[in-house]
Amino acid sequence: EAQVTQNPRYLITVTGKKLTVTCSQNMNHEYMSWYRQDPGLGLRQIYYSMNVEVTDKGDVPEGYKVSRKEKRNFPLILESPSPNQTSLYFCASSFFDRGTEAFFGQGTRLTVV
Amino acid sequence: KQEVTQIPAALSVPEGENLVLNCSFTDSAIYNLQWFRQDPGKGLTSLLLIQSSQREQTSGRLNASLDKSSGRSTLYIAASQPGDSATYLCGSGTASKLTFGTGTRLQVTL
Numbered sequence: 001e002a003q004v005t006q007n008p009r010y011l012i013t014v015t016g017k018k019l020t021v022t023c024s025q026n027m028n029h030e031y032m033s034w035y036r037q038d039p040g041l042g043l044r045q046i047y048y049s050m051n052v053e054v055t056d057k058g059d060v061p062e063g064y065k066v067s068r069k070e071k072r073n074f075p076l077i078l079e080s081p082s083p084n085q086t087s088l089y090f091c092a093s094s095f096f097d098r099g100t101e102a103f104f105g106q107g108t109r110l111t112v113v
Numbered sequence: 114k115q116e117v118t119q120i121p122a123a124l125s126v127p128e129g130e131n132l133v134l135n136c137s138f139t140d141s142a143i144y145n146l147q148w149f150r151q152d153p154g155k156g157l158t159s160l161l162l163i164q165s166s167q168r169e170q171t172s173g174r175l176n177a178s179l180d181k182s183s184g185r186s187t188l189y190i191a192a193s194q195p196g197d198s199a200t201y202l203c204g205s206g207t208a209s210k211l212t213f214g215t216g217t218r219l220q221v222t223l
Binding site: 024028031034040041042043044045048050058089092095097098099100101102103104105106107109 | 115117144145147149155156157159162164165166191195200204209210211213214215216
């Protein structure tokens with residue numbers, strides 16, 4: 001089954017404790033990206049990757065890091081999480097063609113206390 | 114910068130009614146527009162994708178239209194059912210970067 005898989009689905013952590021949210025896709029997509037969803041603000045893109053070892057900032061990259069060492073994986077790293085990073089996070093992937101469909105993962109609900 | 118607006122923010126209709134959800138965007142230079150459904154605590158389920166060269170797409174009881182020149186898209190749901198209750202999101206742009214509205218929360222009552 002074609003899918004984008006995120007782990008964990010739920011995470012509660014403390015301020016400053018480094019964490020990683022994993023994302024994996026099995027569709028051989030070139031593009032992968034991370035979004036966060038906050039009430040009243042919709043989904044906003046954090047980072048995206050056009051292919052292995054190629055990443056770029058989205059609209060809200062501050063406080064996040066990403067890496068793309070393999071085509072199928074695109075982890076999101078919060079080196080020093082803060083309460084304002086409490087949010088619902090989505091990973092997405094798509095083929096290189098700009099007009100194709102974007103596929104989204106099931107989401108990771110992160111709470112930073 | 115692309116801005117996407119969805120109206121109404123919330124909608125409650127009785128079962129069986131036909132309804133229209135609206136999505137407007139400011140930058141018409143888009144490659145596609147994608148409609149999603151989001152259930153509470155769940156991820157985004159893609160409903161329909163309209164590429165920039167297309168004017169509409171249909172899937173079952175759902176029909177989405179796109180008018181790039183006016184910066185508008187609509188999602189038409191026919192014969193609504195309680196199972197259609199969810200938040201509906203539209204995203205416009207390219208497959209690698211979609212700009213989203215804040216959604217329309219739909220409740221279909223018995």
